[in-house]
Amino acid sequence: MEEEQQIIGRGTWIDKLADELLQREKSLGRKTDLIRVESGLGASGIPHIGSLGDAVRAYGVKLALENFGYKSELIAYSDDLDGLRKIPEGLPESLKEHIGKPVSFIPDPFGCHDSYGLHMSSILLDGLDKLGIKYKFQRGVDTYKNGLLKDQIHTILINSKKIGEKIAEMVGQEKYQEVVPYFPVCASCGRLYTAIAYEYLADEKKIRYKCSDTTIGSKPLKGCGHEGIADITKDLGKLPWKVEFAARWNAFDIRFEAYGKDIMDSVKVNDWVSENILNFPAPTHVKYEMFLDKGGKKISKSLGNVLTSQAWLRYGTPKTILLLLYKRITGAREVGIDDIPALMDEYNELENIYFGKIKLDNETKVVRSKGLYEYVNLLNPPKVQKPYVNYRLLIQLCKIFRENRIPLVTKKLLEYGTIKESSSEVDEIITLAGNYADDYDIPTKVEIEMDDVSRQVLGNLVSILSSDQEPADLQNTIYQIAKDKGMQPKDLFKMLYQIILASDRGPKIGPLIIDIGRKKIASSISEYL
Template sequence: MEEEQITIGRGTWIDKLADELVQREKTLGRKMDLLRVESGLGASGIPHIGSLGDAVRAYGVKLALENFGYKSELIAYSDDLDGLRKIPEGLPESLKEHLGKPVSFIPDPFGCHDSYGLHMSSILLDGLDKLGIKYKFQRGVDTYRNGLLKDQIHTILTNSQKIGKKIAEMVGQEKYQETLPYFPVCANCGRLYTATSYQYIAEEKKIKYRCIDATIGSKQLKGCGHDGIADITKDLGKLPWKVEFAARWHAFDIRFEAYGKDIMDSVKVNDWVAEDILNFPAPTHVKYEMFLDKGGKKISKSLGNVLTSQAWLRYGTPKTILLLLYKRITGAREVGIDDIPSLMEEYNELENIYFGKTKVDNVAKLTRSKGLYEYVNLLNPPKSPAPYVNYRLLIQLCKIFRENRIALVTKKLVEYGTIKESGPEIENLITLAGNYADDYDNPTKVEVQLDNISRQALGQLVKILGSEDEPSDLQNTIYQIAKDSGMQPKDLFKMLYQIILASDRGPKIGPLILDIGRKKVADSITGYL
């Protein structure tokens, strides 16, 4: 039985999840002609790699469903009617006057889009486009403006007492026992969260509200005092998160949505609202952990420790982002630009396994690795492997050659026998590694297992590299040092690759050391001794 589970689809967590979804839909007896998956895009701050991850993972499930023979599409829902709660780190203080207003009605501080909300959405969509993710873009402001949720809003408001009581019981939030779960946009000041709804006139589909002071996060936001009536079918307003997901799932017939653990309470309430109030089975979910920065803090728009896909793609390929997001879904992970070199190598390893260059005896691991490679290539893998160049070797070479870089690094790669000729792919890799070498000149330290014999051999090499006289054949000298110390030359070469390139292999070690510089390599080795 276990063996069968391992080999669902392509053997990854994505296939397993898609299979659970299909089985559940069959049990529910729902129509299976289109299985929609959704990802919510926040539009209130600069989107980071975690926000991107939500959509990329939902897209993985869409691909798996299509692989199982079902039609599927990804709805990328931009929550751009959301109000601005606080000014994200690094953005102008002038946004203060717009706090509480829907982000779609706030001018773009960068001056290149129609609104603040569109600017933020566009950064995320650009990231998705660069990764090759296909989606149907749905703006929150259009969703409400076109009345796509009006029936759900009506049902939620007519059941508001029951919902308020349930929210208090489920997550301890008592706010919706006193106010209705709906924020009109105040007709006087244009703010959202200060407009407090207190009565719903069901037969007219109108809501009475008062614009009063409200607490957003830890800040007080002043209301304008306006008393108003809003028509939920015509005037702009918004459901709070505690009930909005359910309304969206019902309106768009969503069958899958992943969520981060920071909105766990909202999802729990929404599942209940979907099933008990809207009579719609909640979608299949998967909970993922948050990405953390290298200091262990949650990557967040308001903290300003945001790592965007645009920043990442200055140094790494789109495949490295997809690999980061498709490898696994559980466990919190610290993530930073300095993960790119190892992800570049990991992708090459997967490619070698996929094309049979690296043998893997464990059948389950082989299936999973091949499956992961296919998902990282969005189920459209290349027919043949790309030319392999060690990314850390490229970084080292890019540190040496800063002028006329592409031509000189390419020349060295041909001399080393690493590549036969240049090409657009190689030039792109040199550009990425060059950006990394210029912006992050930090040597990567890997753990190298040294015993007394290898210490002695490395110490001997440091002496030779530090002497005035350059050995006539450094490659042969290193070979001889290994022999004289009682080591296998290949073991000494491997150690040197680990120290210099943080890798187990590389080009001919002698010429590489001379290119990097004898003193520089001697210092690196001394750091390990």
């Protein structure tokens, strides 16, 4: 039990992971003057919150290492020499002719970048920039063009028989017992996956290949029949994932890389290749679960159920994405835009704990909450607390005021005493909540414990709110309904805040109900009865 209470660094899973990494590096006796962490960025489809998560979490480990006094950098590796396997949902059918070609040689269907691959990478990098993540960008196409992996490729190819047998034994894939684990780009048709390498001429560092029919996923892809020889030091080609990670780790001296459970087999094989073929200890890993959409399906570039950081930031702050990703790493999570109100309020709660406005009894929880807040602020927390307004209150107000929204909502907040003065920070949250109110209207239903008395009291209140006669003083009327039934008025107020704002507190309840609309609130309360 003692062991569990021991606090490492700032008390989060990120610190624990960085500490394990450091202990391992010391036991391996490796130099730690610069510890590189890596995140692989797919460039074959529209990047989503999950793709971003890989880099953001690796950056968290980099921050923790720096916090422990070590120099560290994040390599954001874009796999833009990868071939296009299928057309992602929502993208033009004209991409069909480019299936199997490296994504960096496919024209950008949106017309704004040099290639399809660069377009997709740029969306992800834009997301990282908006979150304040610092990285060194490394393109796959440059890595291969500049021969940065040529020694590793040579070592892998002279051991291809041994590797093929090991892959079959470890994960049951037998294809690399027949073919050499390398895809040249066919000199005739420019495709990658159809160029099947069948012999490595080690002395000349050249690959013999034939562009043959193959299947990608379960779909057939025709080869052009060209037979050629490719030079691994000069001609373009790439290693398959089953061995490429290992080559990268060795070439860039990578000490940490997280991975999603969908590529678990590839990582297992790469660890073996790294240690047994390239004599390079595999990086420390952490496996994370995939994000699911609200229907429980894996968020995926090809399925088109993509939730991008750009879409998210229309409604929530960058801090809410960082909180979502740094809260925890284990467990599959359904994630959607409707999580934003809760994350906005959760961030505020962490801030209140950090600045001592909320006191917790459990010291370990205080340390962890403060540590999480610091990581969400990329270990550069603000010196003073910024003004915050309950996000669900703002959604309700933004539904009332659609025109001239910011000044009118601000005026209400000043009347309620929720804020003392207007500010650019409050304007920003009103804008986000306004976008949410305009695009989504998903009422949040929280679990509320009710006894017979509170049901009666709420029933009486519904009758008064539904009547055409407006009470002279609604605040006092609500107070009196509770008193008459022997219920504490503060308990009734709390219940109403939970129903209206999914929160335990809020502005003065009478004016709030009048502003939102008595009949609308009556209908919301009725759903709980």
